[in-house]
Each structure stands twice: as C-alpha cells, then as structure tokens.
Amino acid sequence: MSANPRVMAVRGVDLAVRDVEASADFYKRAWGLEEVGRQDSTVYLRATGQEHHVLSLREAPQAAFLGSRLAVADKEDVDAIHARATGFGADIASVPADLPAHAGGGYGFSFRTPDGILQSVSSHVARHAVRIDDRKRPVKFSHVVLRAANYPQLRSFYCDLLGFKLSDETDGIDFLRCSPDHHSVALAKAEGPGLHHMAFEMESLDSLLYAVGRLRHLGHELEWGIGRHSGPGNNVFSFFVEPNGFAAEMTTEMDQVDDATYPVRSKEWWRENRPYGGPCAWGVATLRSDLMHRARTGKLLAERNACDKVIAEAMAH
Numbered sequence: 100m101s102a103n104p105r106v107m108a109v110r111g112v113d114l115a116v117r118d119v120e121a122s123a124d125f126y127k128r129a130w131g132l133e134e135v136g137r138q139d140s141t142v143y144l145r146a147t148g149q150e151h152h153v154l155s156l157r158e159a160p161q162a163a164f165l166g167s168r169l170a171v172a173d174k175e176d177v178d179a180i181h182a183r184a185t186g187f188g189a190d191i192a193s194v195p196a197d198l199p200a201h202a203g204g205g206y207g208f209s210f211r212t213p214d215g216i217l218q219s220v221s222s223h224v225a226r227h228a229v230r231i232d233d234r235k236r237p238v239k240f241s242h243v244v245l246r247a248a249n250y251p252q253l254r255s256f257y258c259d260l261l262g263f264k265l266s267d268e269t270d271g272i273d274f275l276r277c278s279p280d281h282h283s284v285a286l287a288k289a290e291g292p293g294l295h296h297m298a299f300e301m302e303s304l305d306s307l308l309y310a311v312g313r314l315r316h317l318g319h320e321l322e323w324g325i326g327r328h329s330g331p332g333n334n335v336f337s338f339f340v341e342p343n344g345f346a347a348e349m350t351t352e353m354d355q356v357d358d359a360t361y362p363v364r365s366k367e368w369w370r371e372n373r374p375y376g377g378p379c380a381w382g383v384a385t386l387r388s389d390l391m392h393r394a395r396t397g398k399l400l401a402e403r404n405a406c407d408k409v410i411a412e413a414m415a416h
C-alpha cells in the first residue's frame with residue numbers, strides 16, 4: 100500500500116439538473132464542452148484535454164451539486180485513501196471497485212465529507228487518445244470552490260486525508276492545491292454545504308476572450324469580470340450564471356506553485372497586500388453582479404428550484 104497516497108487532480112464535478120437537455124445544450128454550445136456519452140438520464144461532457152469527462156449532468160426534479168471527482172495515481176492509492184477515510188470515520192458511500200465503463204471506467208470509491216459532500220476517488224479512468232484542437236473551448240477542469248459551514252474540519256479532510264496542501268488563506272476562502280496549480284479546491288467560509296463556484300481552464304487569455312465572446316453572443320451576460328484576481332492564484336476570471344443557477348467561471352493563467360519555495364500567506368498578509376484594495380489586480384473589473392452574488396451563495400439555485408417546483412405542480416393539476 101502506498102506510503103503517501105494523495106490526490107493529484109480534480110477531474111471534474113457532477114451536477115443534478117432540472118432539464119438535462121437544456122443544460123447539456125448550454126454546456127456544449129455556449130460553454131464549449133463536448134458530449135462523450137450518456138447513460139439513462141446522465142450526460143457526460145469532456146473538455147479539449149484528455150480527461151474522460153469534466154462534467155456530468157444528471158436529470159433530477161431539483162438541481163443540486165452532487166460532488167467532485169478526484170484523481171489518484173494508481174489502485175494502491177485508491178485503496179490506501181479508502182483505508183485512511185475509514186480511519187477518519189468518513190461516511191463511505193461505495194467501497195473500492197471497478198467503475199462503470201460508460202463513465203470512463205477505472206477503479207475507485209466514494210465517501211461523504213463531514214458536511215455531506217460526495218467525493219469520488221479514482222485511478223485508471225480512460226483518457227481520450229486525442230486532444231481537441233480548439234483553443235476557444237475549455238481545456239480542463241480548473242477548480243471547485245465549496246461553501247463549507249464547518250470549514251476547519253473540511254480543510255482537515257482535504258489536507259490530512261486526501262493530501263492537499265494549503266496555498267493561501269484569506270478572511271473568506273482557504274485555497275488548497277494538489278498539483279502545481281495554485282488551487283484546485285477552495286473552501287469558502289460561508290453557509291453551506293454547497294457549490295460556491297466551479298471553474299474551467301482556458302489555455303490563454305486570448306482563448307478566454309473568445310469563450311467569453313461566444314457566451315455573450317449567445318445571450319449569456321458576464322456577471323463578473325473580465326478581471327485578474329488581486330488575491331490568491333492571480334488568475335484571470337470571468338463569471339457566468341449557468342441555466343440552473345450555479346456560478347460558473349472561465350479562468351486562465353493561474354499561478355504555478357513550487358512546493359519547495361511557495362510561502363503560504365495568511366489572511367493578515369492578504370489584508371495588507373491587495374492591489375487597489377479591490378477584487379481586480381488590473382483595476383478593470385468592478386464588483387460582481389447581485390445575480391452572481393446570489394449564485395455563489397446558493398440562493399439563486401434555491402429560488403430557481405422553488406420556481407420550477409411550483410410550475411411542475413401547477414402543470415400536474
């Protein structure tokens with residue numbers, strides 16, 4: 100069994116959506132992902148990179164964040180993290196086993212974090228032999244930010260159980276890495292549990308501008324950005340609200356971290372060192388829209404779920 104098992108990447112996230120065809124249409128035509136398979140009422144979507152899929156959409160009466168999928172090196176690490184999760188008292192949702200071929204196969208297990216968020220850990224998931232040659236579409240999943248009511252315990256789960264490292268800490272968010280990317284998971288110290296936002300990586304600023312242009316051309320408003328975070332990660336950001344009410348980000352140029360030299364910076368340091376004292380290092384992006392604020396707090400998702408429930412009940416009578 101591996102002595103130091105750890106997560107190496109976030110493969111992507113899984114969402115429950117109210118209308119899978121409408122959501123899949125948004126993520127294919129507007130966001131730029133490509134369908135790679137479907138099973139029952141779940142659609143799997145890839146980016147241009149080789150990861151089997153970066154997003155799955157499962158039709159359900161209410162939209163919800165279903166969880167994240169985490170990559171480890173091999174079966175030994177799957178088994179080792181499973182053993183460690185059991186020792187942590189984690190709620191094991193499925194024990195290590197071969198995974199369904201329609202979702203890329205591989206070997207893995209899943210568990211729930213202390214606040215109930217499902218995490219699947221896997222190795223040997225099929226990879227696409229060929230990258231899609233289109234710089235105007237996302238290349239990979241970048242990061243998932245969770246609203247974590249009990250964030251110290253959740254941070255311990257990510258760091259002590261899954262091998263993440265703390266990159267930076269601010270008053271609002273802890274940023275965790277599992278690769279040279281400054282953050283792949285971040286924990287927002289806010290009401291939760293839930294999805295604060297999910298981000299997909301563009302290969303360059305030029306690529307991101309093309310993607311933002313496509314989204315706007317198709318009628319999707321830019322709710323925050325384009326800007327460069329004047330905070331941890333230093334990445335370029337652009338935020339949209341997707342059809343279910345989740346906050347979705349296109350990002351690029353995230354800081355690459357060297358474990359040997361990177362200084363973890365505290366919330367006190369960040370209070371003192373933000374350029375302009377605002378959210379954008381360029382001084383270009385203004386504050387996020389009210390819609391984006393409600394998406395990141397989960398209020399918009401709840402409102403749209405409630406609205407659709409009323410419509411569905413009225414149609415049934």
Ligand SMILES: [Fe+2]
Pocket residue numbers: 242244296298348350
């Ligand atoms: Fe982000």
